[in-house]
Amino acid sequence: MKTILIAITALLLASPALAVQPIPGSITYGGQPRTKTQKAPIGSSIVHRFESGGNDYEERYIIQPDRSLKLVSRTRQRSR
Numbered sequence: 369m370k371t372i373l374i375a376i377t378a379l380l381l382a383s384p385a386l387a388v389q390p391i392p393g394s395i396t397y398g399g400q401p402r403t404k405t406q407k408a409p410i411g412s413s414i415v416h417r418f419e420s421g422g423n424d425y426e427e428r429y430i431i432q433p434d435r436s437l438k439l440v441s442r443t444r445q446r447s448r
Contacts, residue, residue, distance in 0.1 A: 388439050393420035394427060396439055404435040417445075 390397040395416050408414065414429045414437065424445040429437040 388427075388442050390439055391420055391425075391442075393418040393425065394439065394442075395429060396437055400436050405431055405437070406435075410435075413440075 395401060395414075405414075408431050410431050410433050412431050414431065416427045416429065418425055418427075426443050426445055427439060428441045430440050432438050
C-alpha cells in the first residue's frame with residue numbers, strides 16, 4: 369500500500385512536467401490569445417489543425433473557467 373501511495377504522489381508531482389507544450393502554430397504559442405472565447409461553454413473543447421515544420425498537427429484545447437485555453441493533446445497527422 370505504501371508503494372502505491374508513493375507512486376501516485378510521484379505521478380501527481382510529475383504531471384505538470386508532462387504537460388503538452390505549445391509549438392509554432394499552436395493557438396497558445398507565445399501566450400494566451402488576446403481575445404477570449406465568449407460563446408463556447410466552459411469545459412468544452414476546441415480542435416485546431418495546423419502545419420509546422422513540414423508536419424500536420426491536430427491539437428485539442430479545453431476552455432477554462434477564466435475563458436483561457438488549456439492545451440490538452442496534440443497528434444501528428446499523416447502526410448498528404
